Amino acid sequence: MNILVVLRACLLCLTLCASGVALADRPLESFGNSTWSSLQKELPRPAAVVFTATYCATCPQVLKQLATTLRERHLDAPLVAVVIDDADPATLAIEHYALAQRIFVFDGDEAALRYSVDPQWHGETPFVALLSRQGPAKWITGIPSKKQLALWLRE
Amino acid sequence: MRKLLLLLSAWMFVATAVAHDMVMHAKTSLATSAAFAPDGTLWMIGLNANKQLAVRTSADDGVSWGSERLLDTGTDVVAADGENRPKIIFGPHDIIVVTYTQPLAKPYTGEIRMLRSSDGGKNFSAPFTVHHDRQVITHRFESVAFDAQGDLHVFWIDKRDVISGYDGAAIYQALSSDGGATFGPDSKIADHSCECCRIALAPDRSGGIAMLWRHVYPGSIRDHAFARVRVASTDTTPPVRATFDNWHLDACPHHGPGLAAATSGGFHAVWFGVQQNVAGVRYAHLDANGKQLATPLVVPDRGAEHAVVAASGKDVFVVWRSFDGAKTQLTVWSSKDEGRFFVTHVLSSTQGESDHPQLVQKGDRVFAFWRRANDVFVERLGQ
Numbered sequence: 001m002n003i004l005v006v007l008r009a010c011l012l013c014l015t016l017c018a019s020g021v022a023l024a025d026r027p028l029e030s031f032g033n034s035t036w037s038s039l040q041k042e043l044p045r046p047a048a049v050v051f052t053a054t055y056c057a058t059c060p061q062v063l064k065q066l067a068t069t070l071r072e073r074h075l076d077a078p079l080v081a082v083v084i085d086d087a088d089p090a091t092l093a094i095e096h097y098a099l100a101q102r103i104f105v106f107d108g109d110e111a112a113l114r115y116s117v118d119p120q121w122h123g124e125t126p127f128v129a130l131l132s133r134q135g136p137a138k139w140i141t142g143i144p145s146k147k148q149l150a151l152w153l154r155e
Numbered sequence: 156m157r158k159l160l161l162l163l164s165a166w167m168f169v170a171t172a173v174a175h176d177m178v179m180h181a182k183t184s185l186a187t188s189a190a191f192a193p194d195g196t197l198w199m200i201g202l203n204a205n206k207q208l209a210v211r212t213s214a215d216d217g218v219s220w221g222s223e224r225l226l227d228t229g230t231d232v233v234a235a236d237g238e239n240r241p242k243i244i245f246g247p248h249d250i251i252v253v254t255y256t257q258p259l260a261k262p263y264t265g266e267i268r269m270l271r272s273s274d275g276g277k278n279f280s281a282p283f284t285v286h287h288d289r290q291v292i293t294h295r296f297e298s299v300a301f302d303a304q305g306d307l308h309v310f311w312i313d314k315r316d317v318i319s320g321y322d323g324a325a326i327y328q329a330l331s332s333d334g335g336a337t338f339g340p341d342s343k344i345a346d347h348s349c350e351c352c353r354i355a356l357a358p359d360r361s362g363g364i365a366m367l368w369r370h371v372y373p374g375s376i377r378d379h380a381f382a383r384v385r386v387a388s389t390d391t392t393p394p395v396r397a398t399f400d401n402w403h404l405d406a407c408p409h410h411g412p413g414l415a416a417a418t419s420g421g422f423h424a425v426w427f428g429v430q431q432n433v434a435g436v437r438y439a440h441l442d443a444n445g446k447q448l449a450t451p452l453v454v455p456d457r458g459a460e461h462a463v464v465a466a467s468g469k470d471v472f473v474v475w476r477s478f479d480g481a482k483t484q485l486t487v488w489s490s491k492d493e494g495r496f497f498v499t500h501v502l503s504s505t506q507g508e509s510d511h512p513q514l515v516q517k518g519d520r521v522f523a524f525w526r527r528a529n530d531v532f533v534e535r536l537g538q
Binding site: 055056058091094112120122124126127141 | 182184234236237239258262263293350351404405406407408409410427434457458460476478480483507508509
């Protein structure tokens, strides 16, 4: 066996294991009708909540962006992922979900749960709630700009 | 070294399995398609509680349904989420075609798979991949139709051309002149489609297929493009922009359009978009080249989503679902003058989960089809 191939395989295994462990050391939490209301009260501020879907190709970029921003600023702010579709747990054992400190999965009628978050939300993802130190959530559909991130962390 | 690899693999397996055990109960996917067979039987196809692909048939337009019949998909996993769902269509000479996307190991990748029957559904082939490209990339969100000559067209969203800086994905097509037994080469229709929205198809007067899809225009504007594929051909008219909401979005709308042939020519189109910060489902009558014939109308429901359209004679039906805070309603917007004036009528509602609505046609009769958590609602429209 080529040593380079073996080393690459080891690296891949370690990466995947890290993702698996990252998921395994926290439960996938249920997101019900009152969860968003509770999260807004419970989460330490600042915090970011990313509503995502396993079929959303643009979502990983946002989780990576937010995790990088928090790491660069040495902030221990919660980064939460909420998966809105009928997620197969196997599809959550991938790298970008491991960046979230808590992972929720919609548990119930998707339309009703979206409405509980924002009645005007039609299911576009990523749908990002930036919770600053005070005040209501700032909603962004898509990738937050640098200016929006700076404002979120400054307020 | 091999022992180390085995150890690491086992660790990964256990870690993932633990994560699996912690998830809540798995839901049944409601993503279903329906179509009438030439003999008038209504078929629906979707996943059962065990995530197996299954069909059921109704001989009385959806009043009652026969027992579930599983289709053998081998080891395939069948995608049935968002606007990605299994489909069934009927062609000439007792040919039935079933398609679905099979997710691959990497996220957001897949292959377009097909089962084929040449005896009216008594037997189906083993699943096979439609496209020639076998890269582990996106081949998802297929749409499928027979043209007037009986040739089979399969369209899908494809990422083989994506390089750094490329917006969205591409629309590809494969053509079969023998009812799906064999396919010609993969053929590109357009660059820069949206990545996660269904492709709407309608028969074109020339015998070909008309298409409407969500496109990524410069500046990440998510409007819709229109093109026509000639009969028995992969020749396509140059895509034209058919909607002008100017919705700037660096995200996935998960909201594809609907399209139906208009009796007097052109097409009826519906789509979701945000125009000047107003979200809504809009309707427009397009000419044969995809140009809007009048200012689009907004359906009278701010919560409207996943709308579909069908036409029969001068009748036009736009159907959507919306959640009002307590229940999900199925609403039809009916026109008797080819889309100039509409009246609104609530067809049904549910307090449980529901699929996106569909419209199915049996000759000149149009039916609303709506799968819900515990039943299937089917109602003839325009009576």
